[in-house]
Amino acid sequence: MSDSISDKIEEIALLVVMLFPGDAQTLDLVMDSLAELKKACESDQENQRLVEACNYILEQRESLDDENLIAALNEFATAAQAFTQDNTAGVFPHEKQESPWKSDLSPEADEGLIIEFIEKHSTLMDDFEAAIVQIAQLNEEERTSERLEEFRGYVKSYLHNVKGDAGSVGLSGIEKVTHFIEDILQDTAAEQIIDQLLEYREWVLNVLSAYSGGAVPEKLSDDFIAGLSVESGENLKTGEGTEVEEPQSAESEAELEPYQLDGDPEILVEFIAEAKDHLNEVEELLLSDSDSYGREDLDAMFRAVHSIKGGSSYFNIQEITRTSHATENLMDNARNGNVVFNNALKGIMLDYIAIQRSLLEKTSNAIAGDGMITPSPEAERFLATIDDYLKSLALIEELSLQADLAQMEQENKGPAEKPEEAENKTAPENPAKQPIEEQTPSTQIAPKTAAPAPKKARTSKEKVELKSFVKVETRRLDRLMEYIGEMVISSSMLIRKCRDQLSHDEAVINNTHQLERISREIQEIGMSMRLVPIKGLFQKMSRVVWDTAKKIGKEVHFEMSGEDTELDRTVVEKLADPLMHMVRNAVDHGIETPEDRKAAGKPPKGHVHLSATHGGGSIIIEIRDDGKGLDPEKLLKTAVDKGIVAPGESLSEEEIYMLIFAPGFSTAKVVTDVSGRGVGMDVVRRNIEDMRGRINITSELGKGSCFTIELPLTLAIMEGIETTVGYERFIIPTLSITEFLRPEPEMLSTTLKRGEVLQYRDMFLPIFRLADLFQIPEAYNDPLDATMVIVDTGREMAALQVDDVLGNVSAVIKSLGVMFKQTEGLAGCSILSDGSIGLIVDVSSLLAAAKKKQRNVAREEQLEEHPAGAESMGRIH
């Protein structure tokens, strides 16, 4: 009796103690151990009884119910423990008695019904066979669509019939198998699985004859299904003929079925938040620019992945569970020193984080919706990456083994050639294979010493800041802000009334002061609750830099400052895309290749610096690189080539830089696969402007560029200037205003092409009358009576004609109702302190709308003058 056998017996005994009916997991483990025990015993005749006992139990698994099986296992364990002392001792279950045959094929209904079933279907099965054979014998031409249609219909209805009958008499095995075939027929035409249908018929007849003869069927239902599915898969492949990848895609499609979330949604929400925290921690570790990771770091990463996996499985977030499981395995190997935690692995971990974030996002959306998640291919792709990586590791092991052998043969001739060959074969643009390249040297030269040194051991205490937090749903915060806005408005209305009408009552006036102060404070606190540090976004950018640089073979050092600067959540969210685009651009177009840098006398490693600072009511974000800078001449030439700028037009340097934001400027040629996501720089600018922000560029050729984004702190409240036009009030965002002025007669003129213009410094600005644009009566008609608001969107300037400027307002932005949604040029409205409504101007869209209108007017005039031109235009269209 070997130790391993008695160990296995002890193992089984320990497991059986924990086993109870319905505990399939433990049962699996026990059965596993039994199979191993059996294998360990087989070589020795002495253990013959044990082998038989194992076989018996293993066979009974399908037929016995849990209670009987557990009883049998308990008997087995007791007997086996006795057996270890004396191989004739103990009574194994199979020695006790023959257990009755039971399975899902055993009929539960009364015999009469079953006989009826058998009689009916024995004949019908013959018809079924005849129909199948008939179709099978037809050649391609004879298989008309009508015939096929008829055949398919017949097969479906007959199978349905069998299923129903089998179910009603309790032949659950037949019911199950029939249902399985029906499932296949859902996506496959009946004539393509003729062999399977015939097999099915034979199996059913075999089961039926077994019943009538009282014998045991040859194949249990599950075995039949298992056998059939494999074969049918193959047959389908050859049946289809042309597409080789067919079965695989069918398989992965099957895996990509939508799935339903599970568990308490409230806890799920917390899980998502906690998982994100974990991801952030891991990301921080990964991006801390450390070259080696200590065991503690790797443990922490492993644990985070592990926890996410565990949690996700609770809520049935299948993709998270699967990707986390694969990553966990990888990290387990890394922390145990089986695999070196190198850049490739770091990349995988970063990918993992990115994917988890998007999966968590998807899950959040699903909670808000119907709880269904439609899997996306990214998870599969990620799994494939890990798979590739593991395969490459296996390959390396093989290579290093060969290298070892080679080295043994020719000791002093340096490293073996094989690994180098592998390196040469590695296409640099294939990231899946890159690990080989990076892994080879370390594994081959010093497989063990390359294990990470526990140098920078971080203790968790250093990282944890002692602040206490309450997690609040964003929606609730939004609503709170909404109400605070309302409150501020109504309190200021109340205060105004009090001061007007009760100014003699000192107590009331004092109270209004207090109310004013408190409501302002509440507003500030409310705003600050929505503020989050920009750090998270910046960290994402460090990832972007890392990825981009790696992909295009540049060396870039990323720095950030001011990452604790806080701004509104919504702003941070909306900033993510444009910022990512700009950072990618900085690395892709800004920073030169290491060779070019050296040639230019710069250090080979480029720098990208991201900073955030507060500036009054706005926040300023800078993306600075020390790359090659923008070349105004080149830019201008491109712009002229693309028809963005008319030839000969003179532009300031700054204006030329801004051309990169012009629609159509950054086309596919400029944007490499790294920078591109189909988002041009014009979209970046649009996004920034949508947030009422603006963007500026400074650059020095050969030294680098700096993109400056200025954004409002929050989107909920806007600093603006209140103006009047007739009876209407308009609020113009302070950020877009350059100046107000009362025009002098000599500043005004009318041009043919651009209508009214205002001479402002050395420029001619178009004048747009708000009264005309919004058709407001009773506004000042004469520009000399009116006030000009000079606005600058960064891209263009114009003068907006209003009646009067009243002063500063902090406007709580409210959206216009559905009725006004289509009104161009307005961003929303706000309730002013006197209770009236002010319309908030969206300067860029207002200018666009105004210009469109002007063009239309011009065209109409032209048409009136030259009817012939109208005709020719009509023909063109």
Next chain:
Amino acid sequence: MAVIDKNMAILVVDDFSTMRKVVKNGLKQLGFNNVTEAPDGKVALEKLQNGEFAFVISDWNMPNMMGIDLLKAVRADERLKNIPFLMVTAEGKKENVIAAAKAGVSNYIVKPFTVNALEEKINAIFNRG
């Protein structure tokens, strides 16, 4: 079937607070309300040594002290050695389950589990006596 004391003090050990909440919620649904939480084996052991717990549910993978080490420490402690101990594992890895069984675990449960599964495990533990 013996009646299980619904007021018994239960210690739930997991480093992931969501998971503790999941377990706690499950226990609550089963009528167990006297639940204390611990974030790792080390804290758990202190709590056990200074308290009167009747049941421990512990995760396997934790910082500071792993679940299996907690189990060993509990079984080695004269006063605590008979406390029923349910180990939570992420997958039914056999070597883990067997290691835990050898260390004297009362039962184990594999994540993810349903309240039903938890109830079954608790019944299995407390009805064996």
